[in-house]
Amino acid sequence: MDSSDYAFYVVITEDQVFNDRGFPEMAVMRTILPDAAGEQYAQPWSAGQQFSYSGSWVYNQGTLNPANLQAVAFIQDNASKQVLQVATTRDLTVYPPTGVLNEEAIQSIGEELDGITLYPNPATEAFQVDFTKGLSEDCQWQLIDVLGRVLQEGTAAAGSQTIQVQTPNLSEGTYFFVLKNGQAMAQRQVVIVRP
Structure with missing residues (x-):
């Protein structure tokens, strides 16, 4: 143009x-x-x-x-x-307003949750989530369908640099992987396909 x-x-x-x-x-x-x-x-x-x-x-x-x-x-x-x-x-990182965070704290949280990589996407039997560095604290994760139902959940332990989520029982479709720590939430969309 x-x-x-x-x-x-x-x-x-x-x-x-x-x-x-x-x-x-x-x-x-x-x-x-x-x-x-x-x-x-x-x-x-x-x-x-x-x-x-x-x-x-x-x-x-x-x-x-x-x-x-x-x-x-x-x-x-x-x-x-x-x-x-x-x-x-829907790949967002949300910082709930739990108080005033200084710039350094926001940057630290952002690096930890913003820098996640989810692959393969689309996935068939499983997908992997990698973190740019080991998690500084335990994080709760959920796999949610488009209706908002929690289908799987677990904990990524402090120090983890990767987790794998198994998906053999899921139907083809779009899902959301949600990762939360005490101060923020990251959400990534993942598509499940069947050969």
């Missing part, structure tokens, strides 16, 4: 928010980052081009379910309002 007047946005949505009649609403927008004006991108844009963005949002604990959050990123032409490219992910 030859225009040079674009804006980049990240929208955080939450699934399974129940309305006043008790019916679940999907993809309810919780916030837009960095703000409603977006991050201005004053350069030509081409299909498939990548853009890096890092942002944060502070939410009130107890008002939403972090396991149901999703980030939707998109770039929009400011003149025509046409959305040119969209990407979504």
Whole structure:
């Protein structure tokens, strides 16, 4: 695209928010980052081009379910309002607001949970989760289906650098691997396929 007047946005949505009649609403927008004006991108844009963005949002604990959050990123032409490219992910790291953390503590937590690698993905009989370094404390993990049901759970012990999750009894589909320590939660999407 030859225009040079674009804006980049990240929208955080939450699934399974129940309305006043008790019916679940999907993809309810919780916030837009960095703000409603977006991050201005004053350069030509081409299909498939990548853009890096890092942002944060502070939410009130107890008002939403972090396991149901999703980030939707998109770039929009400011003149025509046409959305040119969209990407979504449930691969998030959430820091519950348990108090004020200093920059060093946030960086340490982020390195530990943000740096997890899950493979193979798609998986068949098992997948492995690697940590950039040994865990500083025990972390609880869960494998959750798209309905929010916990199908498996366990503990990754302090010092662990890898864990393996067996999946032979799971149906083909999309699941979420959730890892929690005392201060944060990381969620990664994994797809199970059958040969």
